[in-house]
Amino acid sequence: MSDSLSNAVVSSPLPEAAEPSRISKPAGGPWLRGAGGLVLLALALLPLVAGGYWTFTLGICFAQAVAIISVSFLVRYGGEVSIGHGVFMGAGAYTVALMEKYLGLSLLAGLPAAAVAGGLLGMLFAFPSRHLSGIYLAVATMALALALPEVLLHFSEVTGGYGGLYVNLDAVSGLSRAHQQYYLPLAGLVAVVLLLRQFRRSRQAMALLLIRTSPYAAESFGVRRSWARLSCMALSGSIAAIGGALLAFSSSTVSPNSFTLWTSIFLLVGSVVSLYSMSVLGSLLGGLFLTLIPLLLAGAGDWVPILYGTALLAVVLAVNALPASLRARLGERA
Amino acid sequence: MDDLIGLAWSGTVSGCLYSMGAIGIVLIYKSSNVVNFAHGNLAGLAAFLVFGFTAGIYGNLAWGPAVVLTLAIMVAVMAASYLLIAPLVFKSDLTSTIATLGVGLIMQGLTQLMFGANVVSLDLPIPAWRTQLGPLPIDAYDLTVLAVTALVTAVLYLLIERTRIGIAFRAVSANPFASRVCGLQLRRVHLFSWIVAGVLGLVASLLIVPTTFLSSTSVASFMLQAFGAAVVGGFSSLPGAVVGGIFIGVVMNLLSFYVAAEFSNTYLLLVILLVLNIFPKGVLAARGGVRV
Numbered sequence: 001m002s003d004s005l006s007n008a009v010v011s012s013p014l015p016e017a018a019e020p021s022r023i024s025k026p027a028g029g030p031w032l033r034g035a036g037g038l039v040l041l042a043l044a045l046l047p048l049v050a051g052g053y054w055t056f057t058l059g060i061c062f063a064q065a066v067a068i069i070s071v072s073f074l075v076r077y078g079g080e081v082s083i084g085h086g087v088f089m090g091a092g093a094y095t096v097a098l099m100e101k102y103l104g105l106s107l108l109a110g111l112p113a114a115a116v117a118g119g120l121l122g123m124l125f126a127f128p129s130r131h132l133s134g135i136y137l138a139v140a141t142m143a144l145a146l147a148l149p150e151v152l153l154h155f156s157e158v159t160g161g162y163g164g165l166y167v168n169l170d171a172v173s174g175l176s177r178a179h180q181q182y183y184l185p186l187a188g189l190v191a192v193v194l195l196l197r198q199f200r201r202s203r204q205a206m207a208l209l210l211i212r213t214s215p216y217a218a219e220s221f222g223v224r225r226s227w228a229r230l231s232c233m234a235l236s237g238s239i240a241a242i243g244g245a246l247l248a249f250s251s252s253t254v255s256p257n258s259f260t261l262w263t264s265i266f267l268l269v270g271s272v273v274s275l276y277s278m279s280v281l282g283s284l285l286g287g288l289f290l291t292l293i294p295l296l297l298a299g300a301g302d303w304v305p306i307l308y309g310t311a312l313l314a315v316v317l318a319v320n321a322l323p324a325s326l327r328a329r330l331g332e333r334a
Numbered sequence: 335m336d337d338l339i340g341l342a343w344s345g346t347v348s349g350c351l352y353s354m355g356a357i358g359i360v361l362i363y364k365s366s367n368v369v370n371f372a373h374g375n376l377a378g379l380a381a382f383l384v385f386g387f388t389a390g391i392y393g394n395l396a397w398g399p400a401v402v403l404t405l406a407i408m409v410a411v412m413a414a415s416y417l418l419i420a421p422l423v424f425k426s427d428l429t430s431t432i433a434t435l436g437v438g439l440i441m442q443g444l445t446q447l448m449f450g451a452n453v454v455s456l457d458l459p460i461p462a463w464r465t466q467l468g469p470l471p472i473d474a475y476d477l478t479v480l481a482v483t484a485l486v487t488a489v490l491y492l493l494i495e496r497t498r499i500g501i502a503f504r505a506v507s508a509n510p511f512a513s514r515v516c517g518l519q520l521r522r523v524h525l526f527s528w529i530v531a532g533v534l535g536l537v538a539s540l541l542i543v544p545t546t547f548l549s550s551t552s553v554a555s556f557m558l559q560a561f562g563a564a565v566v567g568g569f570s571s572l573p574g575a576v577v578g579g580i581f582i583g584v585v586m587n588l589l590s591f592y593v594a595a596e597f598s599n600t601y602l603l604l605v606i607l608l609v610l611n612i613f614p615k616g617v618l619a620a621r622g623g624v625r626v
Contacts, residue, residue, distance in 0.1 A: 134428070135431075136565060143599060147602070154596065268432065305440070305443035317421060
């Protein structure tokens with residue numbers, strides 16, 4: 001018995017078991033919390049001074065941040081990488097748009113529906129690869145991301161084809177449209193972060209982390225690996241769909257062009273740049289990176305992928321070069 | 335029936351190219367446990383370099399020198415790509431796989447920067463010869479692809495079965511820890527597999543261009559079929575990659591002819607999901623359990 005155990009350890013040469021210890025403490029220190037509070041306060045007051053351009057851009061940035069969190073969630077809790085999360089975003093965005101088009105319901109009704117749709121899609125999608133290693137999931141997510149635009153374009157009577165759909169209904173009365181497009185994504189982001197903080201203490205989160213640390217121990221405690229994979233994908237897909245729904249609302253439009261393979265890859269870049277953070281601050285950093293760089297480089301679009309790629313490599317290599325103790329502290333902030 | 339045979343034939347031909355792409359992905363995965371998501375972008379850059387050297391953008395070379403020059407550049411680029419992510423390879427498979435996406439983004443940006451986002455056409459120096467063999471329409475392109483694939487596979491087989499570096503490759507993919515104990519240099523084996531994969535990618539991307547066209551994203555989406563082929567073959571089996579490539583080529587061709595042509599990526603997704611359910615370890619896998 002002990003022989004085969006040691007064998008198992010040796011034959012997986014790169015145990016990624018060291019990672020979950022980085023997530024072992026839920027919240028950061030008092031300094032970081034204070035900074036987070038200040039940033040939130042500043043963001044809440046910002047529309048009083050900033051113009052419509054900035055509130056619009058930041059609204060989109062908040063929605064992106066939610067989607068980035070969904071990718072980070074999958075990396076942290078599942079140890080999987082997805083390059084197809086644009087699809088779950090798309091599912092959320094189209095759920096909101098279609099509910100407005102056919103049922104006349106606003107974002108407030110569309111958002112829960114989007115979350116459910118994203119979760120179901122995630123589960124459905126992870127089911128075939130539930131017993132297998134993560135590489136299959138990663139490759140399948142890539143095919144998923146490429147397949148989505150084809151499907152959307154084919155059903156163009158429903159989805160509006162290339163032109164997409166508009167999201168125009170007010171979600172809250174008594175607030176100007178521009179402010180709604182700013183505050184609702186912000187509220188969504190904060191809500192997602194708080195919920196995830198709560199989730200971190202739950203039984204399910206423990207089970208997911210245990211299975212990353214030691215699949216054998218987890219299985220002997222009765223946590224099935226296939227269930228972990230399914231639930232992880234479902235939760236992550238649901239968060240991504242919330243992000244997509246908020247994005248649809250804050251940009252007033254959905255179209256197949258916003259959910260391509262590139263969208264998904266960029267989400268992963270944002271997640272890496274934010275150090276797979278699950279906090280408001282970290283995910284905002286990733287969101288800002290994704291929304292501002294294309295604006296800053298508007299005249300030199302070809303540099304965007306180069307810059308994103310370089311940033312991804314730089315962050316990954318820099319984190320890797322840090323001493324282990326520092327790296328552990330970075331992880332704790334989540 | 336004639337339709338069916340013709341479709342299966344042309345599917346086999348493009349399937350050979352998917353196999354070549356898939357072999358590269360599997361080689362890298364077997365030796366270093368990294369899924370190289372940059373494979374398509376790297377191969378796309380290679381095809382564009384040949385285009386640049388033959389079409390007067392960076393020179394007006396003949397085909398032979400252009401390919402040799404590109405080959406040299408690709409060897410350097412693959413080595414550089416591996417060295418970039420080399421610090422991560424032994425620490426975390428997940429992180430190194432993510433890092434290959436960074437490499438892919440850079441390659442994609444470079445391709446667009448150097449050659450623009452336009453669609454270009456690249457003609458291979460293949461004679462325009464065709465014949466009809468019963469129900470089979472055969473032309474020089476088909477024969478070239480089959481011959482090149484056979485040649486490349488044979489060379490690769492000899493390389494892996496007969497040379498020292500090939501034996502080292504097999505040892506490392508079977509058990510990296512034991513190979514290191516025996517004094518093998520893992521980095522050298524990794525480098526070997528990355529470079530061979532780059533060469534295969536160059537050949538495959540050049541040969542696929544006549545059937546489609548060349549744009550900054552076309553080769554990357556061709557490589558998606560190669561990823562599908564690798565999954566069908568079980569991801570860590572070289573013969574599996576070949577079988578998977580031909581399978582994907584034929585199935586895609588039949589589906590786009592008999593169902594609808596605009597869903598190629600959707601079919602691929604469905605095939606991947608279906609195969610994962612029926613043959614979780616690939617079509618050529620030996621069934622076996624794990625000792626606990």
